[in-house]
Structure formats: structure tokens, C-alpha cells
Amino acid sequence: MKKFLVFLEQREGIVKQSSLSAWNRVQELAALDGNSVVAGILAGPVDTGQLDGAMAGDGVIYHAGEDGLGVYNQERYTRVVADTFTREACTDLFFADTVMARDMAPRLSVRIQASLLSGRTTLDGDDGVSRRVYSGSFQASFVPTRQPRIYILSSSAPVPAFPDGGRINFIDIEPQQWTVEDLFPMVRRIIMGEGPPDVAEARIVVAGGRGMGSAEGFALIEQLASLLGGAVGASRTAVDSGWRSHAEQIGQTGKTVAPALYFACGISGAVQHLAGIGSAGVVVAINSDRGAPIFDAADYGLVGDVHIVLPKLIDLVKEFLKKQ
Ligand SMILES: Cc1cc2nc3c(=O)[nH]c(=O)nc-3n(C[C@H](O)[C@H](O)[C@H](O)COP(=O)(O)OP(=O)(O)OC[C@H]3O[C@@H](n4cnc5c(N)ncnc54)[C@H](O)[C@@H]3O)c2cc1C
Structure with a gap:
């Protein structure tokens, strides 16, 4: 039995559309595979009610809702995701292709000794991914040989419509004792105001x-x-x-x-x-x-x-x- 873990990225408490898209695509993969379960990891204070009806399939979401995870911090996020991945005996970790994912995934691949397939990949099933190379001139397929595996999926594929949503259970993760906090102080917090959507997420x-x-x-x-x-x-x-x-x-x-x-x-x-x-x-x-x-x-x-x-x-x- 495989256990897929999807990183659900939030900004200002709002889970990104690209993460929901990644979740739904991983659910499709699990349904094809027939021998997999899907779980999510969400870091930071988030009102999980916003996810009602937005997520396909069944699954559990591990939620580390402590205030200290409200803003992205490479070390803290890496630790929360790595600990959850290991504790829950997950086999594959999925990210939407975002700046945060590109920052965190290589670090995680070292931490959990996983192969990393990055760069706007598309899931092919059978553990493989494909990716456009040479400025989109060719489509190359990759199959990782090492377990576990981390995938960064093309973030902006449309979210499939799942009108009824799935049955999602939330499990709170206990706050952690941070010891390296001061190594990564927040210098300045820039809050994006109301405005046009991000170009990578816009319809x-x-x-x-x-x-x-x-x-x-x-x-x-x-x-x-x-x-x-x-x-x-x-x-x-x-x-x-x-x-x-x-x-x-x-x-x-x-x-x-x-x-x-x-x-x-x-x-x-x-x-x-x-x-x-x-x-x-x-x-x-x-x-x-x-x-x-x-x-x-x-x-x-x-x-x-x-x-x-x-x-x-x-x-x-x-x-x-x-x-x-
Ligand atoms: C390694 C590398 C990475 C690159 N990455 C990117 C990338 O991420 N994104 C990217 O976009 N490019 C990238 N480029 C650059 C790319 O090769 C092109 O140079 C660039 O996309 C051209 O931009 P453009 O179409 O705006 O300009 P141009 O190629 O100059 O085209 C302008 C167009 O506007 C039309 N036009 C002019 N005036 C008018 C008018 N009044 N009304 C209507 N049409 C008009 C012209 O007919 C022409 O077709 C990269 C290049 C390299 C080498």
C-alpha cells in the first residue's frame, strides 16, 4: 500500500489553488493505482472550513496550526513535513510547483533521503513523470529508481471539478519545540493586499x-x-x-x-x-x-x-x- 503525502501551501491562511489542484491530481493517481491512500500536510494557522467541497476523494490532513508556522520558514517547514512523512510512513511526497516548493523540496530530499523529480512535471502513472525539456521542444519521461520519492507537479493545471468534495479528516499536529528559530529570523513581513490574482493561478x-x-x-x-x-x-x-x-x-x-x-x-x-x-x-x-x-x-x-x-x-x- 502506498501513502501519498501532498504539501498544502497556505499564504495568509488561504490554501493555494495550485495545492488543491495537486491534491486532486494525486487523488486521481491514487484512484488509478487502486492501492494507495492520500494524505495532506498543512502548516500554519488555517481555517480548514475553506477546504469544504474543494478537495476530491477521501483522505486525512495533518495540520500543524501553530502561529510560528504562519509565515514560511525553510527550516521549520522542512522539519514539520519531514517528521510527518516519516512518522506516517508515507511513500511519496507531492508539491505544486511554487517558489516555496522549489526552496523546500531539495532540502527535504536530503532530509528524508528521497529522489526528487522537479521542474513542472506531469504525472504519467506507474511512478513516472514527464517534463518538457529544451525549451519545450521535447517531452522526456523520468522514472525514479530510489524510494521514497518527491515530485514537484506543474502547479497550474486546472483543478478538476469535484462538486461533492471528499471526506477529509483533520488531525492536529502538536506544536514543536523550536531550537533553531533564531537562525532564521523574519526580517520583514510583506503582506499582499487585495488585488489581481497571481498570474500562475489566474483563470x-x-x-x-x-x-x-x-x-x-x-x-x-x-x-x-x-x-x-x-x-x-x-x-x-x-x-x-x-x-x-x-x-x-x-x-x-x-x-x-x-x-x-x-x-x-x-x-x-x-x-x-x-x-x-x-x-x-x-x-x-x-x-x-x-x-x-x-x-x-x-x-x-x-x-x-x-x-x-x-x-x-x-x-x-x-x-x-x-x-x-
Ligand atoms: C534562455 C532563455 C530563456 C528565455 N525565457 C523567456 C521567458 O521565460 N519568457 C519569454 O517570454 N521569453 C523568454 N526568452 C526570450 C524569448 O526568446 C523572446 O526573446 C521573447 O519571448 C520575445 O518577447 P516578445 O514576444 O515580447 O518580443 P518580440 O519577439 O520582439 O515580439 C514582439 C511581437 O510584437 C508584435 N508587434 C509589434 N508591434 C505591435 C503592435 N503595435 N501591435 C501588435 N503586435 C505588435 C511583433 O509583430 C512581434 O511579433 C528567453 C530566452 C532565452 C535565450
């Missing part, structure tokens, strides 16, 4: 590239994203030009996104950019060059100047929303 992403012309040109992108309740994304060129922050960069050296709807505005569609949108649902490209490679990856293409097309699109969306 709709409106992204702009060099074709937007300037930082000011992104006002159109922001306007459309805000009307649609989506997030702003950017190509590396837009980021390197200082028009947008790196947190919004999509692609090989940025974030992987999987929104239901993706707008690429003034983006050529270089392989390094496409590497980040492989899991997007409907792709709409707006580009003045009919031969731009982005049109090969798009479901809908609009040939035209973004400065003409986007204002018209924004007006249409406004009109549509007024009628709702």
Missing part, C-alpha cells in the same frame, strides 16, 4: 510583449485584465525592458500558467514563451505580423495593431458586462 491571463511599445502601453493590458477579473502577464522582453515586474513573466525563465483563457498581445511566440503556456485553455493572439509564430499556438488570432484592437475589445467587454 484568465492577459499578457503583453514588446508590441505594447512601452510601460504605459500596458495600461490597456491592465484594463482588460481587470475587466475580466484576470491577471497581467508579460513576455521576457517586456520584463527586461523594465515595463513589468519579473513576477509577471511567463515562460521558460518565468512562470508556467494554465488559465482557461490566455491573451497574448504583441508577443511573437518564441519557444521560451510558449514553454510557459502549454497548459493554457483557449489562447487568443493579437499581433500585427500575420506570420508571427504565436498564431500557430493560438486558437483565435487577431491580426492588427494592439493599440487599435485592444481598445475595441475593451469596449466590447464593457458592453457585454453591462448586459449581464
Whole structure:
């Protein structure tokens, strides 16, 4: 019998959508396998009521709800996860692909002597994973030979709909005695305010590239994203030009996104950019060059100047929303 443990990441007490997606995908894997159970590990004070109906299948979640785990701390989190993994005799540990996971997983692989398969992997079943390599040009399959195993899953695959939710039991983990606390003091706490969703988690992403012309040109992108309740994304060129922050960069050296709807505005569609949108649902490209490679990856293409097309699109969306 295998026991899968899924790390459920929270920020400000809210469990991340990418973790719920990872949980649900691991439940699918367990259902296929037929000989596995799924458990979760949640660190930090969280109102677990928010998880009602959001999680598929049955399982148990170990909750270390102490205040000292409210904010991510590499050493404390590693210890809580490693202790739970070992104590509960788990066989596989799963993370959604987030900055926190990339920080913690290598440390954990040493702590619990596990093989680590990272880098936006997709589960293949049979213990294997596949991953795009060489800027998305090839799909490579990996099968870890060493047990136990840690997987970092592509974080932004859509969450399957499980309307009835699962039967989840919560087990509280006793607060720990921290002795290394002072080695990792919190220097500054930055609280993200209310605002647009993170580009890696958004259901709709409106992204702009060099074709937007300037930082000011992104006002159109922001306007459309805000009307649609989506997030702003950017190509590396837009980021390197200082028009947008790196947190919004999509692609090989940025974030992987999987929104239901993706707008690429003034983006050529270089392989390094496409590497980040492989899991997007409907792709709409707006580009003045009919031969731009982005049109090969798009479901809908609009040939035209973004400065003409986007204002018209924004007006249409406004009109549509007024009628709702
Ligand atoms: C190792 C490595 C990693 C990389 N990682 C990333 C990454 O993570 N993400 C990423 O995006 N790139 C990445 N790149 C860069 C990538 O190769 C491209 O250079 C970049 O994606 C191009 O950005 P762009 O499409 O905005 O600009 P361009 O390629 O210059 O394209 C601009 C597009 O806008 C169109 N356009 C111009 N004006 C208008 C207008 N007025 N209206 C409509 N369309 C217009 C043009 O026709 C053109 O197609 C990486 C490169 C390397 C080598």
C-alpha cells in the first residue's frame, strides 16, 4: 500500500489553488493505482472550513496550526513535513510547483533521503513523470529508481471539478519545540493586499510583449485584465525592458500558467514563451505580423495593431458586462 503525502501551501491562511489542484491530481493517481491512500500536510494557522467541497476523494490532513508556522520558514517547514512523512510512513511526497516548493523540496530530499523529480512535471502513472525539456521542444519521461520519492507537479493545471468534495479528516499536529528559530529570523513581513490574482493561478491571463511599445502601453493590458477579473502577464522582453515586474513573466525563465483563457498581445511566440503556456485553455493572439509564430499556438488570432484592437475589445467587454 502506498501513502501519498501532498504539501498544502497556505499564504495568509488561504490554501493555494495550485495545492488543491495537486491534491486532486494525486487523488486521481491514487484512484488509478487502486492501492494507495492520500494524505495532506498543512502548516500554519488555517481555517480548514475553506477546504469544504474543494478537495476530491477521501483522505486525512495533518495540520500543524501553530502561529510560528504562519509565515514560511525553510527550516521549520522542512522539519514539520519531514517528521510527518516519516512518522506516517508515507511513500511519496507531492508539491505544486511554487517558489516555496522549489526552496523546500531539495532540502527535504536530503532530509528524508528521497529522489526528487522537479521542474513542472506531469504525472504519467506507474511512478513516472514527464517534463518538457529544451525549451519545450521535447517531452522526456523520468522514472525514479530510489524510494521514497518527491515530485514537484506543474502547479497550474486546472483543478478538476469535484462538486461533492471528499471526506477529509483533520488531525492536529502538536506544536514543536523550536531550537533553531533564531537562525532564521523574519526580517520583514510583506503582506499582499487585495488585488489581481497571481498570474500562475489566474483563470484568465492577459499578457503583453514588446508590441505594447512601452510601460504605459500596458495600461490597456491592465484594463482588460481587470475587466475580466484576470491577471497581467508579460513576455521576457517586456520584463527586461523594465515595463513589468519579473513576477509577471511567463515562460521558460518565468512562470508556467494554465488559465482557461490566455491573451497574448504583441508577443511573437518564441519557444521560451510558449514553454510557459502549454497548459493554457483557449489562447487568443493579437499581433500585427500575420506570420508571427504565436498564431500557430493560438486558437483565435487577431491580426492588427494592439493599440487599435485592444481598445475595441475593451469596449466590447464593457458592453457585454453591462448586459449581464
Ligand atoms: C534562455 C532563455 C530563456 C528565455 N525565457 C523567456 C521567458 O521565460 N519568457 C519569454 O517570454 N521569453 C523568454 N526568452 C526570450 C524569448 O526568446 C523572446 O526573446 C521573447 O519571448 C520575445 O518577447 P516578445 O514576444 O515580447 O518580443 P518580440 O519577439 O520582439 O515580439 C514582439 C511581437 O510584437 C508584435 N508587434 C509589434 N508591434 C505591435 C503592435 N503595435 N501591435 C501588435 N503586435 C505588435 C511583433 O509583430 C512581434 O511579433 C528567453 C530566452 C532565452 C535565450
